[in-house]
Amino acid sequence: MHDYDLIVAGGGFAGLHCAQAAARTGLRTAVLERKTEFGLHPHTTGILVREIAETWPVPARLTRRIEKIRLHGPSRQCLELASPGYYFLATDTAGLLRWQAEQARQAGAHLLAGHACHGVLTTEGSVLVNTGRGGRGLRGTFLAAADGARSRIASELGLGVNRRFLFGVEAEFLRTGDVLEDCFHVFLDPRLAPGYVAWLVPGVDRIHVGLAVRQPRRPRLDHVLRLADEILGIKLGEPDAYRAGLIPCGGRVRPLSRGNVMLLGDAAGLVSPLTGGGIHPAVETGRLAGEAIADYLLHDGIHPAAVLRRRAPRYTFKRGLRRLYDVLPGQRWLLDTAFSSRLFRSLAETVFFHHHGLWSPRAWRDIARCLRGVERGG
Structure with a gap:
């Protein structure tokens, strides 16, 4: 049995930032990642908003700056949107996660790739985690569960679970020269992407084309590729890779914690119900949780679960807008009128x-x- 102050389940953005924040204070920290490598086959496009980019010193080689958005309507109207000083960063998501894992390791965290959480037992003041490696277990004072939109830990321990999802799919194409300007294309069409949007993003070394739809609808990626050809005049060839996954859109789950176990990231529903953005809250609340755990253990601070409940986003208004968007009839003429x-x-x-x-x-x-x-x- 290996003893830690903090065990983090999940090597995504929330889990790695939590681990780094805790480990740099000297806490014994372990990160369990079920994949054999950190950053392997990420499920997100990896767009960073300016607010998080300015507080996270990501290497420039892993990013591409985008300052404009082109919003395309159902009848192919186009609005070009920009805000002085504002930008997004498209990223090499796999590379970014590998880099962040190295930051956590250098801070002192013990990284365990190829280790999943196969069971959790909570006792007074400690958490026992079965990694499924020949009965090998870990014992920790705290467990941060950042194990994805369908968190097994949340289900096992009776914590809040996500119940509303979008389903997204994306294809990646190798960039062949500057075929696209630095512009984020968003397609708002209820027939193409009911409940959400489709997108085309010029990334670091790849072009990302995808869409997400309200379940139980099925995303038609071929329709988005056809649009890219018709509207933008881009023939992308054969995809280099695909990714797909569930995007929580029901807001923060409840309860968010129980005892010394806390949910983070997608597992906690910390994803904007309106935009589907999850990296910003993952980074911020991951750091918050790691710092709060350290403050509690080292300085008799407030219990980290209380800190997280108070400061993690609730998305009250955005949940309301999401419900409104879901019940509005998907008539294209409404959007056509709005675009003008x-x-x-x-x-x-x-x-x-x-x-x-x-x-x-x-x-x-x-x-x-x-x-x-x-x-x-x-």
Whole structure:
């Protein structure tokens, strides 16, 4: 039996940031990753928003800066969106996860690739984890479960589980020269991607083309590829790789913790119900959890579960918008009409370029400014 202060189940963005934050304080930390390598076959496109890019010193070789979004409507209308000073980073996601794993290792974390969590037993003040390696087990004071959208640990221990999902699929194509400018293409069409959007992103060394749909609909990637050809004039050839997976869209699960076990990342439902963005909350709450665990164990601080419950995003308003989006009829003419309005442009820029979305005072100032302009124009 190996003893740790913190065991992290899952080597994604949330788990690795939690491990790094805890290990750099001197806590004995282990990370279990069921895949044989960290960063192997990631399930995310890996888009970083500016707010997280500015606090996370990612190597430039792993990123490509994107400052514009082209939003395509059902009848092929196009809005070009930008915000002064704002940008996104497309990333080499596999490389980024490998790099972050190395950061956690250098901080002192013990990385265990090829080790899954096959069972958890909680006792007063400790957690026992069965790794399935010839009966080998780990004992920890805390367990951070960052084991994905369908968390086995959450189900086993009676914690909150995700119940609403989008299903996404993406193909990667090798870049052959500068066939695309640095622009993030988003296709908003309820027939193409009911419940969400399709996208085309020029990445570091690949072009990412994908879509996500509301279950139980099936995503038709071939339709998106046809659009890329028709609208952008791009023939991408044969895909170099595919990825697919579930995207939680029901907001933060409850309960988020029990005793010394806490959920992080997709397992906790910490994904924007509206945009599907999960890397930003994964990085922030992963760090938060690791620092809170260290503060509790080393300095008699507040229990980390209480810290996480108080500070992890709840997505109350975005859950409401998600429900509204799901029940609205998927009639293309509604979006066609909206695309011609200044208010729609302002709302779209708010969703894409404001960290706090519609909760941001700056966002509401921008919307109010737009409405005043509409009144003067009318």
